[in-house]
Amino acid sequence: MSEDKLLEINNLTVSIKEGKEMLPVVRGINITVPRNKIIGIVGESGCGKSITAKSINHILPPAAKITAGSMIWHEASGQQTDLVTLKEKEIRKRCGKDLAMIFQEPMSSLNPMMTIGSQIKELLKIHKLENNPQKAKARVIEMLDAVGIPEPALRYKAYPHELSGGMRQRVMIAMAMIGQPKLLIADEPTTALDVTTQAQILKLIRKMCESYSMSALMITHNMGVVSSTCDYVYVMYLGTIMEEALTQELFNNPLHPYTRGLLSSIPKLGDNPEFLKTIPGNIPVDSKKFKGCKFCMRCSDDIKKCFFEEAPLYKVSENHYVRCHLAGSDNKIVNSEDTSNKAGSETVKGGKNK
Amino acid sequence: MSAFIRRCVGVLLVLLGVMLLIFIVLRIIPGNPAAVLLSEHANKETIERLTASMNLDKALPEQFLLYLSGALRGDLGQSYYLKRPVLDLVLEAFPFTVKLTIFSAAFAWIFGIAVGVISAVYQNRLPDYLFRGISLLGVSVPVFMVALFLQYLFYFKFSLLPLLYDGSAVSMILPAIALGWNSAGSVARLTRSSLIEQNNELYLDTAKAKGLTAKAALLKHGLKNAMLPVITMLALQLSSMLSGAVITESVFGIAGIGKLALSAVETRDMPLLQGTVLFSAFIISLGNIISDLINTCIDPRLRV
Ligand SMILES: Nc1ncnc2c1ncn2[C@@H]1O[C@H](COP(=O)(O)OP(=O)(O)OP(=O)(O)O)[C@@H](O)[C@H]1O
Numbered sequence: 154m155s156e157d158k159l160l161e162i163n164n165l166t167v168s169i170k171e172g173k174e175m176l177p178v179v180r181g182i183n184i185t186v187p188r189n190k191i192i193g194i195v196g197e198s199g200c201g202k203s204i205t206a207k208s209i210n211h212i213l214p215p216a217a218k219i220t221a222g223s224m225i226w227h228e229a230s231g232q233q234t235d236l237v238t239l240k241e242k243e244i245r246k247r248c249g250k251d252l253a254m255i256f257q258e259p260m261s262s263l264n265p266m267m268t269i270g271s272q273i274k275e276l277l278k279i280h281k282l283e284n285n286p287q288k289a290k291a292r293v294i295e296m297l298d299a300v301g302i303p304e305p306a307l308r309y310k311a312y313p314h315e316l317s318g319g320m321r322q323r324v325m326i327a328m329a330m331i332g333q334p335k336l337l338i339a340d341e342p343t344t345a346l347d348v349t350t351q352a353q354i355l356k357l358i359r360k361m362c363e364s365y366s367m368s369a370l371m372i373t374h375n376m377g378v379v380s381s382t383c384d385y386v387y388v389m390y391l392g393t394i395m396e397e398a399l400t401q402e403l404f405n406n407p408l409h410p411y412t413r414g415l416l417s418s419i420p421k422l423g424d425n426p427e428f429l430k431t432i433p434g435n436i437p438v439d440s441k442k443f444k445g446c447k448f449c450m451r452c453s454d455d456i457k458k459c460f461f462e463e464a465p466l467y468k469v470s471e472n473h474y475v476r477c478h479l480a481g482s483d484n485k486i487v488n489s490e491d492t493s494n495k496a497g498s499e500t501v502k503g504g505k506n507k
Numbered sequence: 508m509s510a511f512i513r514r515c516v517g518v519l520l521v522l523l524g525v526m527l528l529i530f531i532v533l534r535i536i537p538g539n540p541a542a543v544l545l546s547e548h549a550n551k552e553t554i555e556r557l558t559a560s561m562n563l564d565k566a567l568p569e570q571f572l573l574y575l576s577g578a579l580r581g582d583l584g585q586s587y588y589l590k591r592p593v594l595d596l597v598l599e600a601f602p603f604t605v606k607l608t609i610f611s612a613a614f615a616w617i618f619g620i621a622v623g624v625i626s627a628v629y630q631n632r633l634p635d636y637l638f639r640g641i642s643l644l645g646v647s648v649p650v651f652m653v654a655l656f657l658q659y660l661f662y663f664k665f666s667l668l669p670l671l672y673d674g675s676a677v678s679m680i681l682p683a684i685a686l687g688w689n690s691a692g693s694v695a696r697l698t699r700s701s702l703i704e705q706n707n708e709l710y711l712d713t714a715k716a717k718g719l720t721a722k723a724a725l726l727k728h729g730l731k732n733a734m735l736p737v738i739t740m741l742a743l744q745l746s747s748m749l750s751g752a753v754i755t756e757s758v759f760g761i762a763g764i765g766k767l768a769l770s771a772v773e774t775r776d777m778p779l780l781q782g783t784v785l786f787s788a789f790i791i792s793l794g795n796i797i798s799d800l801i802n803t804c805i806d807p808r809l810r811v
């Protein structure tokens with residue numbers, strides 16, 4: 154996956170202030186987004202997916218801070234910028250133009266007091282993409298049409314509360330697309346929608362990626378969404394990447410017990426709903442001192458080593474990595490934490506947060 | 508539109524209730540007003556004649572109905588003390604009070620909102636602490652103290668502004684500030700908290716993701732949303748302003764409703780007191796309707 158890179162997240166660590174302590178919620182993750190690809194991040198609620206996404210365009214909640222890592226943005230010209238170090242003014246110049254984001258809650262992500270048209274048009278004004286108001290309006294209507302909103306000229310004047318959830322998410326997509334970004338960050342864009350609408354929205358996002366040659370970072374807790382949209386997928390658990398692979402590979406050959414758990418919790422036709430599988434246990438309370446595998450309390454395989462030492466990321470193949478003693482050592486592959494820490498011959502234990 | 512008509516009917520019912528209430532309250536107070544009006548030495552016959560002419564000898568329900576039918580015809584009775592129709596007196600005083608209320612409401616709004624917005628934008632930084640102190644003073648210092656302090660500072664100390672109201676716009680400045688001071692404090696505090704609350708709203712994340720800085724997003728998107736409770740509050744402030752007007756008008760010598768009401772209390776002038784209270788209730792109801800209308804205008808979700 155080293156070919157044409159767009160965004161390279163290295164060792165990203167985000168901590169949230171809780172009382173006097175800073176608790177890490179994203180622990181040194183590495184994610185690479187190539188051009189023209191849809192990358193998935195999958196994991197259950199609270200594992201740090203949204204925090205990861207929001208750290209890219211600097212909209213973290215005030216309590217959260219990026220404590221380590223870099224996010225290298227690769228310009229087509231070859232120029233590289235670390236997004237982490239950008240000042241507010243500089244990152245805002247990129248937001249909406251290079252990076253766009255859509256959110257989980259289409260109901261509250263739009264300003265209830267403004268028409269959807271003027272909210273989309275505002276982006277053109279902020280980035281001075283179209284100064285003529287008439288032409289700007291025409292462009293917005295064109296975009297509303299492109300995302301499949303019926304009667305776009307009429308809907309231009311609609312307020313958010315006059316639209317359904319699916320329509321609002323289309324509006325969000327139109328707003329994201331009008332600046333022709335290179336990367337779309339989609340934070341659970343379909344979670345609040347019904348299944349049919351969900352499929353339509355995913356199809357729309359895929360279509361937009363293709364026709365605007367845009368990459369997407371698709372965040373979800375739903376393996377179904379991953380299989381229908383993503384090229385490559387990262388499995389996240391408690392702020393750590395547990396497994397990453399090409400989507401096909403991950404579905405054919407899931408190695409981490411957590412990934413397997415996620416896959417087997419997809420209900421299939423004919424399943425008895427009484428016996429829907431879930432992964433036993435909840436996300437355990439974090440303890441800083443705990444050095445073992447974050448998943449060991451819930452893992453079905455009971456291995457002593459897992460309680461004392463977190464596994465490194467084992468390379469299974471060119472397109473498949475896993476952080477599990479059992480699965481990894483079977484594959485007798487040595488650690489490779491990407492390019493960021495070539496020097497460290499020893500595996501990094503307990504994540505990278507110190 | 509039907510909502511508007513419903514509101515108007517509501518106002519009429521409120522006014523009816525106010526009339527009934529004040530009628531009852533004033534009748535509970537012991538003593539025959541007719542006897543009070545006349546001197547101690549008036550003979551019994553005179554008192555009886557006056558009592559009859561004031562309808563005070565009739566049964567209470569009948570008295571109320573007489574008062575009500577009079578009110579509907581625009582006759583609020585005759586002032587005992589000033590010997591003039593109550594309606595005339597109230598209408599004469601009305602423009603002064605309206606002027607005072609408008610000026611002080613404008614002061615409370617502009618000053619209060621500006622202070623609240625600056626506080627919210629610089630949350631927990633120096634301007635915020637400073638302005639929070641000021642607005643705390645605003646809500647906690649009583650009207651008469653503000654009025655006397657302003658007179659001391661701007662007349663006696665620096666002789667910048669006139670001591671009393673003389674009909675000129677300049678002489679309205681001190682009364683307007685004195686009366687608006689409390690409201691400005693409440694408006695500032697509510698504006699601040701309401702705007703800070705908007706920070707938790709997801710649409711601000713959307714605005715930032717579009718490319719607005721945090722400050723610009725808060726001012727362009729948050730402010731309008733934050734104004735809704737503030738507008739509602741200003742209508743409520745109107746009632747406290749009218750009660751404050753009693754004091755302000757007396758201190759600055761403004762011949763408004765407040766001063767009229769005060770003199771009516773002093774002279775136990777029942778019809779006049781009824782008239783002033785009724786008028787105040789009318790203004791407050793009007794204020795509520797206006798704030799509803801403004802909210803409907805700026806909040807698309809309330810439009811039918
Ligand atoms: N504003 C905040 N203040 C304090 N803690 C927070 C805040 N936002 C998130 N967290 C904590 O950070 C962790 C990661 O949260 P995050 O929102 O990234 O989860 P998520 O993977 O997106 O989950 P979901 O699927 O529910 O959206 C959680 O444990 C959460 O408790």
Ligand SMILES: [Mg+2]
Pocket residue numbers: 202203204257340341
């Ligand atoms: Mg989330």
